[in-house]
Amino acid sequence: MFLHTIPYMQFPVLLAGRPFTGERAVIPGVDYQPGALLDQWRERWRYHQTHPDGPYSYGPWDSFPGRPNARAAHARWLKQYYPLVEPGTYAYLEIGNSDLIAHPLPANVVASVFTNLEIHMVLANYSKSPVRIETTHTYVAPSQASSAPGNAWTVSPRSLLILRRSS
Numbered sequence: 001m002f003l004h005t006i007p008y009m010q011f012p013v014l015l016a017g018r019p020f021t022g023e024r025a026v027i028p029g030v031d032y033q034p035g036a037l038l039d040q041w042r043e044r045w046r047y048h049q050t051h052p053d054g055p056y057s058y059g060p061w062d063s064f065p066g067r068p069n070a071r072a073a074h075a076r077w078l079k080q081y082y083p084l085v086e087p088g089t090y091a092y093l094e095i096g097n098s099d100l101i102a103h104p105l106p107a108n109v110v111a112s113v114f115t116n117l118e119i120h121m122v123l124a125n126y127s128k129s130p131v132r133i134e135t136t137h138t139y140v141a142p143s144q145a146s147s148a149p150g151n152a153w154t155v156s157p158r159s160l161l162i163l164r165r166s167s
Helices: 036-050 070-085
Strands: 090-095 109-115 119-125 131-140 150-155 159-165
Touching: 070 119, 070 159, 109 131, 119 131, 119 150, 150 159
Parallel strands: none
Antiparallel strands: 090 109, 109 119, 119 159, 131 150, 131 159
């Protein structure tokens, strides 16, 4: 979900609280309107019956089945997202050919730039194979502890890379 939101200046909501079990879709004596939503709720109820200890979903829009590491992943990505969206940030989403990238982007790759007191570039690879992107300026990948300044980046399949421009 982070791959589909961060490059577009969005961030997924963390659903938490009481687990969404779907039990309200199986109350005896209640005449339910048939359809996909009812089927989804009943599927969640069946899952909850066979997995009472989780992992849980916390709402109809949450991942199903639930993800045991959802909170940790959300916190990790939120920490990386905050610097991109400080007050006063300008965002350039889905940039095409520009002087920021040395060569045209491969198919199914999106680049977005967020500028505030620093400049960040988000490279999102929606394809099923790794891609190599060359930037015209030097960046670092703050999420990678061993990241050295560079201008050539490999983005794994179905993933994104957040870069910060070097001074």
